[in-house]
Amino acid sequence: MNTTQFIPEILSEKIEKATFTWQTPSNIALVKYWGKSNPQIPKNASISFTLNNCHTITTIDFLKSENSEKVDFDLFFEGKEKEEFKPKIAEFFNRVAKYCPYIFDYKMIIKSENSFPHSSGIASSASGLSAIAMCLMSLEKELNPDLSKDFINQKASFLARLGSGSASRSIEGPLVVWGAHPEIEGSSDLFGVQFPYEVHPVFKNYQDAILLVDKGEKVVSSTVGHNLMHNHPYAENRFTQANENLEKISNILQNGDIKAFVNLVESEALTLHAMMLTSNPYFILMKPNTLEIINKIWKYRAENESNICFTLDAGANVHVLYPENEKDAVNKFIEEDLVNYCQKKQYIYDTVGLGAVKK
Template identity: 30%
Template sequence: MTKQNKTLEYFQPYVAVVPSNIAFLKYWGKSDEALQWPANDSLSMTLSDLHTKTKAQVSEIPEHQVRLNDQEVFREDKVGQKIFKHLDYLAEQLQTREKLIIESSNSFPTGCGIASSASGLGALTLAAVAAWTASPSLEVLASKGFSMDRLIQWARIGSGSACRSLYGGVVHWHRGSCEKEQTVNQAFDESHWPLMDSVVLFSDAEKSVGSTEAHRSAWTSPLFAPRLASLNSRRDAMLQAIEDKNMKFLGPLIEQETLEMHGVIMSATPSVHYFGAETGKFLAWLRERRTALDLDVYFTLDAGPNVHLIYENHLHERVMQLLQETVDSSRILSDHMGAGPVLTVEEV
């Protein structure tokens, strides 16, 4: 866009709110890191209140200005490298040299296993593209040729799991037979089966080893090849359980999947331990108490120490009462299955 045809609308702040997601069938290991081609399919539940809010505004400045959680980040920073690299990628796709002022914040702790890169890179993608194209909504983006499928593929380059946060409900990331054939679709919308995700925080510190580094080691684990061989049948079983709204069937599958993924992570070279004794003790306690109470609440973890408890909405009060036995309420973040991202323009 040339200077003479820029309008006030072009310089307005565009705001994207993108929720995190929690994977039931995990994305772990890559067939091609540069192309963000996963080693297997994955299934996830899109959340709602646990989200990233990113504001992007075109400005006639020599370099992007980025603030993350009220802290300025730079191109050479550890966090900044990923952000600026993705902005460079998006600018290349749009063939623009315009710079952006970016303000981004998470409603949850960053980098501790609550998929902040999924919501963060998803929100960065939507807000940046909206600002560069002066598009105040997802519908306007689509009318300009930026379909959700196209935006998903761009977000995926920034962070693989970001592609799953751009749909609501239950989302299926299909690996495909090659990088170009991978697709993402909404398997079930958010109204199909109202589920909750209550996150028990054992640490809000950023991980010492990031997911990107740990992904690279997956192939060195002796457990990885057997895992890949069994995942398609587990995927199909999960999809059937979700279709049937059968938590007694789905719950054990997501727990098996979580423990298997962490087994791969711990048995890889180098070995990484994302959770310790406190998390392990909590999981044992949960299994004992849910049996005693006949309560259908099941756990899953991403690459971090914090535990996601998955259960049906109508059980929320009972689950909160159960957690009061052992967890301070300040360490619990409760959320529900959500409808996906929102894009707006901030009037100035």
């Protein structure tokens, strides 16, 4: 793995102060990754839909300061200083310092806000860390105007990955693959790449309704869950299965076999949680209402010959996926039935998006 391309050689410009704002989305994996090695290298490839409405908006003020050995930053989340978030961001800066040495030259004031509840299984670390990565790359572009857009996106994905693996999939869209895979041209363990093949029309402008079953903090963090894969009795078979499923879904996305899509996506979601159930120590992130919703979706699909399906991230919330031509009917089903299983009847309508946007 060649990471030297991301180490800047010459930064030609001098910048005393600058401010950049980026809106970057969350994403929802169709084929999941669960298990990694250092530094943030996935045990299997994954693919995700980039979302649109679930996003983080981050502004970073860069103020030139005395060069130091420690990264200097203040962090504000939704208007309040968040000391408890700082250790994770400090660790991220330590990991990227080799590739962004200019961060030692600036005091950074980071202001961030989400369009969705933090730590509720909507991949807030993905959108949050990808937003910081894009702000860093905006500064690097000012320091070196010769950088291309493609390089900026690739390096931003590379940097974001060092903070959160799934963050590597939040720079671009609508479908992003992270992890080296022989069937995906250009794929890499180091950064996410756009799905390189033409997608069947049925999968364009796909809908994702996120049902907020439980907005509280997860009982087990994703980091802990990933680490439990190291001695997991089924880990190697799972990694093989995921890579095989990625090849299958690549073909499905191209040929439009929506029934096969439904089967594979739901199987992947349940397999992810099966790995949690069979870890040691074992844990459950689903809630009773998660299962109620899943059974309601299965019943609705059978009775209405629908192509609705569900997927889950590492949490209790349910992502309801469906093609645009079923939008009115499925939204009615959500509002009349499924909403009753959501915490405070809260849900988010989302669609597939195109990635990071500069504000």
